[in-house]
Amino acid sequence: MPGKQNPSLKDPELYEKLRDDGASKGKAARISNAAAKEGRSTIGEKGGEAGxxxxxxxxxxxERAKEIGLTGYxxxxxxxxxxxLRDS
Structure with a gap:
């Protein structure tokens, strides 16, 4: 609901941005809370470089398509x- 704030969110602004970008509620909450605790730049450095x-x-x-449940590949x-794979 618009206007209703979840008290467990530490960075509601980042949470909303992540949700707008398509992140699930859980993922957006985890990232926004970690960013509030450790700082946004620190969280951005955590991710590894994917091949x-x-x-x-x-x-x-x-094999990767099979792992993530794609069909018709x-x-x-x-x-x-x-x-x-990139669209999934």
């Missing part, structure tokens, strides 16, 4: 697999 899907083999891309080309 590029372009460096993966087609077999690895298919078996006949796709590498570029199509990458697009499916």
């Amino acid at each position: 590029s899907y372009e460096d993966w083999t087609v077999a690895q891309l298919r 078996s006949g796709n080309r590498k570029s199509e697999l990458i697009a499916m």
Whole structure:
């Protein structure tokens, strides 16, 4: 509800921004509370560098698609697999 604040949120402004960007309620709450506790710049530094899907083999891309529950990927080309994974 607009205007209703959750008292357990430590950084409601960041929470709302994350929700607007599509984050789940739980994820947005975890990130906003951690950012309020440790500082926003510190939280941004925590994430690791993910490898590029372009460096993966087609077999690895298919395995990842299977892991996350995608369907209809078996006949796709590498570029199509990458697009499916990024859109999920």
